[in-house]
Amino acid sequence: MITFVPGPHLLDSPRGRAWPPVPGAGPRSPHLQSPPATADVAVVGAGPAGLAVASALWHLGIHDVVLLDRGGRPCGRFFDRVDTLRQRVLRSPYEHHPGVEGYRDCELLDFARLHWSQLTPVERREIRMAQSGHRSVVPVDVFEAYCRHVATLHHVDERTWQADVRTVTPTADGVTVRGDGFAVTAATTVLCLGEERRTAPAHWWEGDSAPRGVGYWDEPVPEDADQLVVIGAGLSAAHLLANALNAGKRAHWILRATEERYQCADVNASFFRAEGRARFDGTSWEDRTALMGGHRRASVMFEFRPLLQRAEDEGRLTVHRGRAVTAVTPGRAGRTAVRLEDGTVVHGDHVALALGTTVSNGDRLLPDGVVAPRDGWPDLDEQTLAYRNAPQVFAVGAATCMVLGPAARNIDGHRVATARVAGAVAARLHPADRQLGEEKVTARV
Ligand SMILES: Cc1cc2nc3c(=O)[nH]c(=O)nc-3n(C[C@H](O)[C@H](O)[C@H](O)COP(=O)(O)OP(=O)(O)OC[C@H]3O[C@@H](n4cnc5c(N)ncnc54)[C@H](O)[C@@H]3O)c2cc1C
Structure with missing residues (x-):
């Protein structure tokens, strides 16, 4: 194909x-x-x-x-x-x-x-x-x-x-x-x-709130952040990464899914038409829930693929696929540390949380x-x-x-x-x- x-x-x-x-x-x-x-x-x-x-x-x-x-x-x-x-x-x-x-x-x-x-x-x-x-x-x-x-x-x-x-x-x-x-x-x-915006689980933090150097996707990323860590699999994550890479910075991308998902629109086009909506009409709550779950997964516009793939090939972008975050804590030298379930620790000047809505x-x-x-x-x-x-x-x-x-x-x-x-x-x-x-x-x- x-x-x-x-x-x-x-x-x-x-x-x-x-x-x-x-x-x-x-x-x-x-x-x-x-x-x-x-x-x-x-x-x-x-x-x-x-x-x-x-x-x-x-x-x-x-x-x-x-x-x-x-x-x-x-x-x-x-x-x-x-x-x-x-x-x-x-x-x-x-x-x-x-x-x-x-x-x-x-x-x-x-x-x-x-x-x-x-x-x-x-x-x-x-x-x-x-x-x-x-x-x-x-x-x-x-x-x-x-x-x-x-x-x-x-x-x-x-x-x-x-x-x-x-x-x-x-x-x-x-x-x-x-x-x-x-x-x-x-x-x-x-x-x-x-x-x-969807907030991060409270158990990620050591105290009551996020450490310094952590922000959400709808907040500005500091200009002086040379190494960005982005957590999340969707379009907001892709924009944050593209902005950093286009500005000559390095980035880590942490995805819970085993691979990123690219598609042109975030909802299958049929759901905008009467026949798509009819798939909901008269169906059980469980069937609707399954349809919602399957069709609202995070995805990235196809246009990002060449840019992100090239950056990964060139070592400017490191993608941590299939890894869940366990903790976000203050790191070395004023940086922030993101701990992953396999024991990996990723350090960044700024951690951007793009966890959806x-x-x-x-x-x-x-x-x-x-x-x-x-x-x-x-x-x-x-x-x-x-x-x-x-x-x-x-x-x-x-x-x-x-x-x-x-x-x-x-x-x-x-x-x-x-x-x-x-x-x-x-x-x-x-x-x-x-x-x-x-x-x-x-x-x-
Ligand atoms: C970055 C981004 C890009 C997107 N791109 C697209 C796209 O290309 N195409 C598309 O179809 N969709 C897109 N979406 C989805 C998009 O959010 C929705 O289509 C659209 O914004 C939803 O409109 P809305 O009016 O429901 O919500 P909003 O745009 O969020 O508007 C809700 C308004 O209600 C206000 N409000 C909420 N509670 C209160 C309160 N208690 N008192 C007073 N005011 C309140 C909010 O402040 C806000 O102004 C995108 C979403 C994001 C985040």
Whole structure:
């Protein structure tokens, strides 16, 4: 079998280009006041999922929407994470973008073509590949400009407040969302909380916390770290290694699996289509768990393979395959020591933990008994994605994986979840227009 391995040049795209302003976009003034006290819908989290939900509600005529986000800017955490890793291209293809199922405004590929003169020759070639149905990579820069376009068109910017939500309390006629110094009472709320980084097991450390010289994948790596140790098998690990190697540094890569896994997307494409989701419908919890486990294993984009293999052949990268970490302790000469189960000790100036993410299922915000998690997954209505124990509270994003399948964590999965949730929210808010909502819900996208 011939495996086509794309070149590492595909991983590079310029960042920070000045895109023409979106029509209708004024200078964005930060909200200084607290969010309004009431709203039809409170959306917690303004990442790609929250952006998709607010845009869909806008198309359904629901404009009294308040988005509450720790960072206060649509998709802010996504781009902060991507930029910390210096990730310049997305892993998902051109068809995957925040937006609304059924309302095909200007799609990501159209948007990129509209800005043809701004693109590099490699980026233009990727567009041609996408147009002819082949795998292509999307520049983060284009994606960010597109997200801004979607946020502006659907008035999301002006409805987003910087706010750390601490509690979400269902009431007899709605829900109250509270944080320090504010409370929003809404008829419904949609939790779009995304995922937090997975923390290392506490037994790795000698004391209560990690020693000096240890950081997580979403934290900057110190410039003066000449020898980097990366723990983890996925795309974040690959970015950390590539950044170090491209800067002329040396690196160790510690993998628990016996070999690294390369694939072009992190979810099998079938799970983005109705037939893939049908593999979840009506199957047992055990079968869903098995599918999730098999399809969410850490993997690295194919483009990294030539770069990492060459570095390993040249001795700049040492890969410790099939070794689990047992301890991380202060090492010699101000370095940090990573101990492996076979007794090997790896020393580095900085240890980067790229251990993946954990799903926010709502249990930190909702009262006891509402989330009713099973293996960590919330108990959701499969048609509407409402919490079964609080039907005025909905989820979009990674928390919906056990209903929609592994693609629910990704940008295109949010579109599917959003279509169901927006329809159900509309039906709750405007029972007279129930048909509108039900049409959306029963479309079973
Ligand atoms: C480095 C990286 C690259 C990725 N690349 C891709 C890709 O190419 N394609 C793809 O489809 N997916 C990709 N993903 C997966 C990606 O995370 C999701 O597709 C997307 O970010 C999920 O959007 P979200 O809105 O669910 O979560 P997030 O983007 O995490 O947004 C959730 C928001 O909610 C906020 N929030 C959470 N709790 C609270 C609270 N209590 N109060 C207030 N605000 C709160 C967070 O601060 C955050 O801003 C990538 C992930 C990472 C980490």
